Amino acid sequence: MSLPIRPPKWTSHRRLLEHHIADLHHCSSPSHLKQIHAQTFRSNLHQDPFIAPKLISAYSLTRLIPHALNVFDQIPHPNTLLFNTLIRALTHNALHEKAFLVFFRMQKDGVLADNFTYPFLLKACGGQFGLRKVEMIHAHVVKLGFLEDIFVPNSLIDSYSKAGSLGIASAKRLFDEMPRRDVVSWNSMIAGFVRAGELSEARKLFEEMTERDTVSWNTMLDGHSKAGEMDKAFELFQRMSERNVVSWSTMVWGYCKVGEMDMARMLFDKMPLKNLVPWTIIIAGYAEKGLAKEASCLLDQMEETGLKPDEATVISILAACAESGLLGLGMRIHSYIENSKLGFKIEVCNALIDMYAKCGNLDKAWSVFEGMRERDLVSWNSMVQGLANHGYGERALELFDKMVAEGIKPDSVTFVGVLCACTHVGLVEEARRYFTSMRKDYGIVPEIEHYGCMIDILGRGGLLGEAFDLAKTMPLEPNAIIWGTLLSACRVHNNVNLAEEAVDQLINLEPSDAGNYAILSNIYAAAGRWDGVAKTRVQMKHIQKPAGSSWIELDDSLHEFTVGDRSHPHSSRIFKMINRLGRHLKQVGYVPKVF
């Protein structure tokens, strides 16, 4: 006779906690999470090998990385799982450098990486040394034999193909060598070619894939089995794959990206199965090209099939509207958002602010911004930048002050907006102050955009010498935008000598841009240097200058026009109106500045 064994008290406590932690996955509120963390501490379970990773994951979801690190640091000898969990947390929160540092520490501590470690780490391979990092991981993975695991080579293909034009070749080599491939391998490779702009290569792979219910599999297997080549048949079988909705969507995306909307549409219509993603891709594709009618019509069709736009759908379409200036479609999306719960999402409101700002409707942008319950850095940045770009420099700077007062820590994007605001108001001294402050007070290292703003401000303010000095002494190589900024400053202040220098640099960087010569020619003309005008005219003779165009949105569609364009059916009426406006402007005293 034995007494029933009652589990120790801590076990039930532990299971209760695990239950709470599992729940946190669904509704993760920071305070609730910290409360549970405190409970694990009290019952000495914060070092538990099953609970600690869950805490780290939960903190990762709530973006409380310092707390996640804190959990990790409490563990004397972290195991592989804990390292993996931390690497994932850092990667998911865009702390890529840190993720690598943790990986290096893992190596140093002698904790073995496993086949789970690498997919996490590969996601952190973006940026400047992306390709080198992927190559390094590739070498590790080969040595440790993890290529056997289909997830690892698939992640490698994805990361290679995201590491610039050089990576795509390595991705393809790996793809070709893989003895076993699945639909993700194929799709990742196709997406790689799409990103590289090599649509014909993407198409070739897509065509090699089979469609569900096609007979090609059987035919292929039949042929080989009749020839007694079962091994070969099996080998081929392991490497081919059926298309799925991702394969189709990637191709639709590819054609949208290169602007071949007819092709995109043809594939879209042929898709055997659609979800929200391809609908979003094609609608945003039309919107980005300024084809509001088609986009709107497809949105109707999508809703007819019973699919409801989600967060990603509205954000993608709004971003496309912002890019092409489709205010009308943007407003339609806005009213959809107001009739759904999507308006509570910060990212959705940020997309709305950006759309309204880029479309020039600052009042609407402001009212969205003001109506937000909670704002993040992106909300403030979008609003500051929106105001700055539309000539409300003082209001932008006021908003910046308010942002700092509310305890939001500005980032490098914020300062692009702030400096841009100074440019538009001509606040040279203010700009200098902000430029120094960004490094001193916020630890932000100025990037080329910040130098560009400063050079623009100095140049416009007539401090040409100082602007040139800054361009030459800054720790970054001046690009075409910098020299272009300097050139237009020279034009405003009629400085022939410095303009010549800027043009020389520009010709090295973009020799086929006729605009540079045109500006120089105008500067010579303004200074009465007709020899210079003649010389530049000869230089630019062999260069085709694409006509600059403007566009306006009217009745849901985009009208594009160039200088002296008479292709519009009502062009004579349009020009009459323009003349009338011109006369009216003259009457009220406007004198145009002509170069």
Add this chain to the structure above:
DNA sequence: CTAGGGTTAG
């Protein structure tokens, strides 16, 4: 209950 973490399209 004896456990956990991974790759592709918006």
